[in-house]
Amino acid sequence: MIDVHNITKRYGHHTAIDRVTFSVAKGEVLAFLGPNGAGKTTTMRILTCFMPATEGTARVAGFDCTDHPLEVKRQIGYLPETPPVYQELTVTEYLTFVGQLRGMAGPTLTSALDQSIGRLELGAVRHRLIGNLSRGYRQRVGLAQALLHDPPVLILDEPTVGLDPKQIIEIRELIKSLAGSHSVILSTHILPEATAVCQRVVIINKGRIVAEDTPEQLSARLRQSEKVSLALKSRPADCESKLQAIPGVLQVLPGQGGGTFLIECELGRDLRDELARVAVMNQWGLLELRTVSMTLEDVFLQLTRHEDHSAEATETTVSMAPTESMDG
Structure with missing residues (x-):
């Protein structure tokens, strides 16, 4: 049309x-x-x-x-x-x-x-x-x-x-x-x-x-890892290190709440079962465990920022390129 x-x-x-x-x-x-x-x-x-x-x-x-x-x-x-x-x-x-x-x-x-x-x-x-x-x-x-x-x-x-x-x-x-x-x-x-x-x-x-x-x-297409939101009743001193030790976990980011975490995992791996098992075994008080999807806002920002950075890199390369002498 x-x-x-x-x-x-x-x-x-x-x-x-x-x-x-x-x-x-x-x-x-x-x-x-x-x-x-x-x-x-x-x-x-x-x-x-x-x-x-x-x-x-x-x-x-x-x-x-x-x-x-x-x-x-x-x-x-x-x-x-x-x-x-x-x-x-x-x-x-x-x-x-x-x-x-x-x-x-x-x-x-x-x-x-x-x-x-x-x-x-x-x-x-x-x-x-x-x-x-x-x-x-x-x-x-x-x-x-x-x-x-x-x-x-x-x-x-x-x-x-x-x-x-x-x-x-x-x-x-x-x-x-x-x-x-x-x-x-x-x-x-x-x-x-x-x-x-x-x-x-x-x-x-x-x-x-x-x-x-x-x-x-x-x-x-743009997702580079899987993300899981984890909420616990409290934040024990050793929970971050134990979560980080789970095979496939790339990063553990503490949230603003006392017992909340954003856990970044390897792309294609669903670690919710293992995360739940570790939380229950350590009696941390599991309140919530859910995957976090990449929103359209995330996509938009990633694409536009990537283009901006690419343009800046190109401009820098051009400005630093040697210029031929007009005398020769």
């Missing part, structure tokens, strides 16, 4: 994104993650035909974003980071205006308007001026306009910004419900949000794609 191949965007000598390639299947919800300034918004703007790429191709629903921008715009619903609302209009007036711009009229527009307002729970404020609404309600109005024409593709840039916790849960559930019938790109810096609603993740850093996979597969 969305196919991006080697797109690059340059502003003079500055390269905002560099040979970005990824795809989104029909009905898939994809998280597009990256730190501030990584190139997320630039990529979104190219996909929505707000601006062209310097190089490469981007296609939405089979239409090229450069050659057929109007056809692409008919296929997408777009929510930018700042909702594109007119504050002097009421919610109903604004959504009616958006529908008319998209060629909707009569009963079709009325039905779509009521459905979109109901979906985003805007009924109580539909006749109020948008300028008098809270930020959370304005965000919901922005989402309503993106969904109004029931597009096959949705591009959402930070859709839960400004919402309260209850509204965030509701919007996440709405996005999850769109999977299957819509292809969704969710650009966000809120990593638990990506884990909650997305089937696949693309991570961009400094304009380049550094990873693309499911959260589970990314964790598996």
Whole structure:
């Protein structure tokens, strides 16, 4: 449904994104993650035909974003980071205006308007001026306009910004419900949000794609050891040394609580049985024993920091390289 191949965007000598390639299947919800300034918004703007790429191709629903921008715009619903609302209009007036711009009229527009307002729970404020609404309600109005024409593709840039916790849960559930019938790109810096609603993740850093996979597969690829959380009633003086002596244990890290430890083990080895046996045999008072998974936040930080360090090392190598004399 969305196919991006080697797109690059340059502003003079500055390269905002560099040979970005990824795809989104029909009905898939994809998280597009990256730190501030990584190139997320630039990529979104190219996909929505707000601006062209310097190089490469981007296609939405089979239409090229450069050659057929109007056809692409008919296929997408777009929510930018700042909702594109007119504050002097009421919610109903604004959504009616958006529908008319998209060629909707009569009963079709009325039905779509009521459905979109109901979906985003805007009924109580539909006749109020948008300028008098809270930020959370304005965000919901922005989402309503993106969904109004029931597009096959949705591009959402930070859709839960400004919402309260209850509204965030509701919007996440709405996005999850769109999977299957819509292809969704969710650009966000809120990593638990990506884990909650997305089937696949693309991570961009400094304009380049550094990873693309499911959260589970990314964790598996980057995990270098197994981790186990251990909680005891107390912390006997000899427990650290006895835990460290277990074959396969790499490191024992005391936690903040009195009897808590994070135990790092060799990759592929499940030592919970042996850890439990040692704790019970020594009568330490075993309270908890569980594996610790690598979170999407861990993956994100490891990938972006690795790229940053690699770039710094390259710059250092270049700066230290001998230069040829111009005299010879």
